Amino acid sequence: MTTDANLAALTSQLATHALMRDAPQAELETMARACRLAQFRAGQSLIGEGSPPLGLWFLLSGSCRIYFTAPDGRELTARMFQAPALFGDFEALHGLPHVKMCSAVTDAAIALLPTTLMPWAMRQHLVNVSSGSARLVRRMGQMSTRVGSSP
Numbered sequence: 207m208t209t210d211a212n213l214a215a216l217t218s219q220l221a222t223h224a225l226m227r228d229a230p231q232a233e234l235e236t237m238a239r240a241c242r243l244a245q246f247r248a249g250q251s252l253i254g255e256g257s258p259p260l261g262l263w264f265l266l267s268g269s270c271r272i273y274f275t276a277p278d279g280r281e282l283t284a285r286m287f288q289a290p291a292l293f294g295d296f297e298a299l300h301g302l303p304h305v306k307m308c309s310a311v312t313d314a315a316i317a318l319l320p321t322t323l324m325p326w327a328m329r330q331h332l333v334n335v336s337s338g339s340a341r342l343v344r345r346m347g348q349m350s351t352r353v354g355s356s357p
Contacts, residue, residue: 213238216317219266222290241317246310253308259297261320265289268314274306286311 216238220226226234241264246252252263252270265287272285272293284306287293297304298321 216241219290220264220317223264223292237319240323241319244316244318246314246316248310248312251307251309253294253304255305255307256303258303259294259301259321261318262292262298263294264317265291266315266317269311270308270314271311272306272308
């Protein structure tokens with residue numbers, strides 16, 4: 207939970223995320239109150255492979271990377287991103303364990319909306335499910351095109 211001193215700043219930061227831009231101010235404030243805040247040092251792990259989803263992760267400052275371990279033991283980076291960013295949405299919405307890991311590249315501040323509040327967030331239209339689904343369908347189409355064109 208966040209304090210009143212941080213509420214306005216966190217509400218403002220949450221509103222910068224694409225999925226939250228159209229949410230009414232009162233709903234953003236309610237969500238900000240429900241978020242857990244955390245600080246991570248550069249190199250610190252946020253999400254482990256196979257771990258259960260804790261919720262929607264909002265990167266408020268800093269940068270992170272999503273990566274996985276290849277069969278030969280090498281760590282391969284799937285995505286790097288800077289604040290503001292949202293991640294863990296697919297796993298949180300579907301209740302699936304994480305298949306990739308996430309760590310802070312630089313010192314990072316995070317707000318976490320717990321999975322227990324996900325049905326509430328969906329009812330309040332804070333998570334634009336249709337937009338997320340469209341993004342997922344596009345990604346799947348891109349992946350199948352790449353797979354189909356492989357030698």
